[in-house]
Amino acid sequence: MIPPQFDYHAPGSLEEALALLGELDDAKVMSGGQSLLPMLKLRLATPANIVDIGRIPGLDSITESGGSLRIGALVTETALEENATVAERYPILLDTAKVIADPLVRNRATICGNVAHGDPANDHPATMLALRAQMVATGPKGERTIGVDDFFHGLFMTSLDPGEILTEIRIPAPGERSGGAYLKLERKxxxxxxxxxxxxxxxxxxxxxxxxxxxxxxxxxxxxxxxAAEKALTGATLLEQRGFKGAIARVRGIFSGGLDADEVIAAAAQAAADATDPVADRRGSVEYKRNMARVLTARAIRQALSRAGG
Amino acid sequence: MARHNVTVTVNGEAHSREVDSRLLLVHLIRDELALTGTHIGCDTTHCGACTVLVDGVPTKSCTVLAVQADGADIGTVEGLADANGMSALQEGFMQEHGLQCGFCTPGMLMTGTALLAANANPSEAEIREAISGNLCRCTGYVNIVKAVEYAAAKMAGADAPADGEDN
Incomplete structure (x- = not known):
């Protein structure tokens, strides 16, 4: 399949890229192109201009500084997977990268591109919600920071203005006892x-x-x-308590009218399923997808707990 | 306006062409440079038959614009064999019967070549993970995994100083 006609621009600096976005009509930013090029071929996107930010130096670093993990616009999924800090301190990010497309696609696909694309089927957005990430958008007037909760608006719609580029994602550094996990059910x-x-x-x-x-x-x-699922978990003590100490804790829990860990996790998982609004398609019915959301939420909570040292 | 001069080095040889913005790298390789060893399978970023090395990194060339590859060093299946014959991996595919119809083979070879360059002794799980973006509908992958293992073993043997059996 041949993509539609467009003109291609490869700016050598961020300033040049922003100037191009300002002066060109109907321009689309491309980083790895692993979502955009397939969309072009299918005529799901037909921009008049593509601004390829892939050659801009200085946007491909992952660093932990100022209490945040900073992921630059051109950091690929493969680079994220190979990063020691990510593997050690942000396993949820590694979980997420590993289930995106395949290793060849991940060699070019970028994290910021995955997020800026605004596709609810992409994997990083959910992880960014869980991590309460901040999106750094750079435009003609400089940088602004957008909280992840204000970033996604619907199918392929984000808070980015047409003249802005998502230049960095900032993820708050995890506390001492914290852990996360990303679980995905896929057909293949x-x-x-x-x-x-x-x-x-x-x-x-x-x-x-x-x-x-x-x-x-x-x-x-x-x-x-x-x-609602987050609320159901907050304030609860979910550690698996074993042996004599565990038995005492459980008995105390019963007398104080508290729920045990299994009940709290089940309630949170059900609340997560209730928050979904899936559509039936070849991946399954509405009921099936809701139920899978419930099952995966419970499993992900347990895995996050175990990684948090629970 | 939507034409651009592109220079790429393919298998060590430099080529310059004026191309449309929308020309895909795989079409530059096959149609402009007449290197038809690189295949087009699904054309939707799934099958990996079009895999080439871009600056050493295995890449689906149906999902890269030719202009994006300007200045890049590209490796295709035509560059694997040298004056001494087939590469260890190509020999592995022959010895272990790693292909039937052969359509996926160029992509498998390029992905496998990159894997062995990064990891001289990959486990079966690592091989299967590496080729998970290359689809084969004939072999069931078993012999492809064996072919990569054959190449790893041969390359390890060739590196050993005591090995004097090669011609």
Whole structure:
């Protein structure tokens, strides 16, 4: 398939790229092109101009500084997978990258592109919701920071202005006892999710959940934050308590009218399923997708807990 | 206006062409440079038959514009054999019967070549992960995995100082 006619621009600096976006009509930013080029071939996108930011130096670094992990616009999924800091401190990001498309696509596909594309079927948006990431947009007037909750508006719609480029994603550094996981059900390698769930939990020293982030992939017209599920977990103590100490804790729990960990997780998982708004397609019916959201949420919570040292 | 001069080095040889913005890298390679060893399978970024190395990185050339590859060093299946004959991986595909119809083979060879350059002794799981973006509808992958293992073993043997059996 031959893409439609367009003109191609390869600016050598961010300033040049922003100037091009300002003066060209109907321009689309391209980084790795792994979503945009297939869309062009299918005529789902027909921009008059493509501004390829792939040659701009200085946008391909992953660094942890100022209390955040900073992912530049040109960081590829492969670079993220090979980054030692990510593997050690942000396993949820590694989970997410590993289930996107296939290794060849990931050699070119970028994290910022995955997010800026605004496709609710993409995997990083849910993870960014769980991690409460900040999007750094650079435009003609300089930089502005957009919270992830204000970023996604619907199918391929984000808060980015046509003249702006998503130049960096900032992820708050995890606390001492925190952990996350991303689980995706897919029919085959590289497919979009039937359902995907990202969970990030932060615990205090007694194992109580102080902060929960839950994002859902491909279960509505935009990436979804499962707020009620987050609320169900926050304040609960979910650590598996074993032996004599565990038995005492469980008995105490019963007398104080508390729920046990399994009940809390089940309630949160059901709340996540209730937050979904999937459409029936070849990946399954509405009921099936909702149920998979429930099952994956429970599993992701348990995995996040175990990674948090629970 | 939508024409651009592109210079690429393919298998060590420099080529310059004036191309449309929308020309895909795979069409530059096959139609302009007449290197038809690189195949077009699905044309939708799934099958990997069009895999080439772009600056050493295995890439689906149906999903890269020729203009994006300007200045790049490209490796295709035609560049694998040299004056001494087939590469270890090509020999592995022959010895282990790693192909039937052969359509996916150029892509498999390029992905496998990049894998072995990065990891001289990959496990079966690592091989299967590496080729998960290359689809084969004939072999069931078993013999492709064996072919990569054959090449890894041969390359390890060739590096060993005591090996004097090669011609």
């Amino acid at each position: 390698v590289g497919d979009y999710a039937v359902a995907g769930v990202a969970v990030q939990l932060e615990l205090d020293k007694n194992g109580k959940v102080t902060r929960a982030g839950i994002g859902l992939t491909n279960l509505g017209f935009a990436p979804i934050r499962a707020s």
